[in-house]
Amino acid sequence: MASTTLLLVTLFVSASLVALSSANFNQDFQITWGDGRAKIVNNGELLTLSLDKASGSGFQSQNEYLFGKIDMQLKLVAGNSAGTVTAYYLSSKGSTWDEIDFEFLGNLSGDPYTLHTNVFSQGKGNREQQFHLWFDPTADFHTYSILWNPTRIIFSVDGTPIREFKNWESNGVPFPKTQPMRIYSSLWNADDWATRGGLVKTDWTKAPFTASYRNFKAEACVWSSGGSSCSSPPSGSGNAIAKNSWLSQEMDSASQERLKWVQKNYMIYNYCTDTKRFPQGLPTECSLP
Secondary structure (H helix, E strand, C coil): CHHHHHHHHHHHHHHHHHCCCCCHHHHHHEEEEEECCCCEEEECCCCEEEECCCCCCCEECCEEEEEEEEEEEEEECCCCCCCEEEEEEEECCCCCCEEEEEECCCCCCCCCCEEEEEECCCCCCCCCEECCCCCCCCCCCCCEEEECCCCCCEEEEECCEEEEECCCHHCCCCCCCCCCCCEEEEECCCCCCCCCHHCCCHHHHHCEEEEEEEEEEEEEEEEEECCEECCCCCCCCHHHHHHHHHCCCCCHHHHHHHHHHHHCCCEEHHHHHHHCCCCCCCCCHHHHC
């Protein structure tokens, strides 16, 4: 009990210390669809996506990235959001695309959101882990982060890691490391599967549904004209290694303990334990450390 209390205190402190940066959505992103349902307001400091019965909406980053630490603060659709999905992810293009997903599956009022994560490499996904959260993600903004470097992908919420996917290429497991990806987000209707497997449909009398975004931050390698901004140190920079420390970042012992705590208490689905789904045997990475 004492260790749980200490861990909760640690989680609170780490969440309160998350660094915020003032982004300008007008410069960093472009609205891609929604016919006016997506809006950039407050001089570029806030972006909102809306969904009604006619359409959802979405946006994408101006830049492509090949590795990075991406932070975004989201406040999700409040109230009865059943049937809605707020997707926030990195993705490349083509038939053998790479992708790193956060998806927030809506709920009936009073039920917890389901946070759905997945990793695609060379067009293959099927690596879902799902979580409930230890707070109400509709009451305020929270920071959702993706650390993507050559050795691992770490999903974090308010600085607390919830999932790690390591580079197991030496064991024959594809890892996303060659295709630059953009950041995408969308709010859309998926009431055929999103809430309780599609049993609960979207209540359109509650529309429009709105999700909000702020404080985007990217410490990342920008991909442009076939090259990476991380290929050479920034000119005049004596601390290039320190500035790009995320490129070799691993989880320390405290982060590993927080990860275990989240997965023990808040994970609701793990593909690596779904033997019914994989009758011929679990994926290779599920047996690796």
